[in-house]
Amino acid sequence: MPLEDLIPQLTDTAYSLKDVEKAFLSRGGTAVKALDGVTFEGPEGMITCIVGPTGSGKTTVLRIVSGLERADRGTATINGKDPATLVRKIGYLTQRHTLFPWMRVCENIALPLEVKGVPPEDARSQVAGICARLGLAGSGDLYPHELSGGMQQRAALGRLLASESWYWLMDEPFTALDERTRHQLQHLLIDLVRERKLSVLFVTHSIDEAVYLADRVVVLSAGPGRVAESFDNLLARPRNRLSQEYGQVMERIRTRIESVLGEEE
């Protein structure tokens, strides 16, 4: 396989949405607009967080970028390409129903390798490496429902790692977790992004999560979703939530985001 197929083209932009509109039919048959001309870019090898109130179309943005939904108008591309053509390059992670409950953890992680036709011996050693990296050693033979929520999401991250996808679309994956576990997984995600040069589009309700994770923040207005503001988060890493500088910057950004959300109300 040519090298350029394995490594993403080194352009500045991974995700590009231009004037994306999307409407859904209600039960009564009327069209309800979910997105109204959404335009933003997400940089390559970094984390772009989308925040916005309920109903702002955050999940719809992810589904369009993943190629699972088609935009009614406008274009959504990944690295300049139609997402539907990027088979196995896109990883998608949601808050619930991420793992297949009838498969053991190791089978879940190995699934992308099985789909690709990797020989079982090679797959086993790769899965063992991923489990060790994610702190899942000893959990491979368990079923997902035998794991805590945090461990389940670690296993789901393991499946994304095994898929060797470059573009991770994450829909509030840590929302249901307790604070300590959420912080651990946020830290793990940042490490993985740096190690693997991943480009992440991350949807969250939490301003704190957006500030902690994001290199770029995209704020959506209340539905129908429009981009209210998009800005780069230039806080130095590693970000220490307890430092004075972190607190000042976080407060400044929080005020900025909340003022944007306040305008909608």
Place this chain on the structure above:
Amino acid sequence: MTDRNDQRGTWADRPVGKILLGSAFPALLVVAWWLGIRSGTAVIPSFSAVIGVLAHPLEIPPDLYSRSLAFSLMMTLIRLALGFGLGVATAVPLGFLAGKSRVVDRLFYPLVQIARPINPVVLLPLVTVLFGLSSLASVAFGPVDAWKYDVADQVQLAMVFILWWGAFFPVFLSTVHGVRSVRTSYLETMRLLGATDVQILRRVVLPHSLPEIAHGMRIAMGMCWLVLIAAEIFPGTRSGIGYMLCTACKTSDYQYTFAAMIVIGITGLLIDVAFARFERNAGHWQALER
């Protein structure tokens, strides 16, 4: 009413508790039987006579036009396995097709809903006219030589057909429902991984539907068991546990009637226990879904 979940971990869920509770009504039946014997009625055989029949399953009953108890049970189970197996083998693939394709579903829906409520036993006279007394042996080796293949010659096509009918509809409908209940997010995950349709079917649709299919199979097996015992009473049958029961009734050999009833009951219970276990194993993962 007590919630079933409240019973978890109580004595009712322990093996001894299960056995004690499960044997309460059978014990009452034995008491009723004993009272019947004491009343001196001729249609209630003694315990010893029935136990004598059960203790010698290979013995051919004297004065009764029937094969041994063991052979009768074997013939019944062979018919059951064949009819039920054919029912499952046709219902599952068609159920998958109907679950995935609206065209196939709309093609089958009216037919299934019209045919499903018809008790297969009432079809037996009609089916016997259609198939005659054809058996597996007469189809495979010709009507002239069929008699040489004792077991195969006693598996009548008419009986296999009504068993197929009894098994098909519950399994078909549960398969359709199982396939439709697969979460879209699971299918989308597989598509994003680049899985083929066969991989999606094998790794997601089939395991996700299996608990529903297993439930349908359990219901179908119960239906087939009822149908088969009733069908073996019909003319043209020469063996089977239902046939033995009926023949013994006609000749007033009630010890065989009772022995056959006990075998039918216990075999039915064992089959249901096996299918219940299959159903439980197939759906072991559903704790996460709830």
